[in-house]
Amino acid sequence: MVTLVDTLIENRERVQPDDTNNYDTAHGGNVAKWMDEAGALSAMRLAGESCVTASIDRLDFERPIPRGDTCVIESYAFATGRTSVRVRLRAxxxxxxxxxxxxxxxxxxxxxxIDEDLKPTSVPELEVETERGRRLQRAALDGEPDR
Structure with a gap:
């Protein structure tokens, strides 16, 4: 049984010159890629299967990440469907x-x-057993865009 807290991942990427745009800050495409990679890891940890990106809700870039700083990606699964895993991501x-x-x-x-034939496959229900897990799930659900 995998719990919400088990899916919590924090990845780090040092923003190097090759990662930057004309303003010497992290290129938005790189940040989106790093978020996608971390999100897939959280989803796979829950699903126990390979996972592919199905959709991305609004991707809000609030401020830049300067070259030389570290981009920290926080990712965790907070809800499931029959074959899907919803993941909250913050950089x-x-x-x-x-x-x-x-x-x-x-x-x-x-x-x-997805299974070995690249067909959608079922995922287990998400277990939320600790106060930290409930707090993270509430934060995700409170901030999630309307569906």
Missing amino acids: FRENPRTGEREQTTASYFVFVA
Whole structure:
């Protein structure tokens, strides 16, 4: 049995010169890619199967991530369907020397579990057993765009 907290992943990417745009900040496409990769890991941890991106709700870029800072991606599954896993994703810029952090980007992704024949396959129900898990799930559901 996999719980919500088991799907919580925090990935880090150091923003290098090749990751930046003309303004010397992380290119939005790179941030979206890093979010997609982390989200897929959370979905796969829950599903126990490979997962592919089915949809991305609004992807809000609130502030830039300067070259040299670290892009921290927080990802966790907060709801499931028959074959789908909904994942909350947030990106932060983090100063690698001080640990100072602020949110830069937020979104919700939907992943679909697939079998070896690349056909959608069922996923287990999400278990929420701890107060931390309930808090994370509430935060995701409270911030999720209307469907």
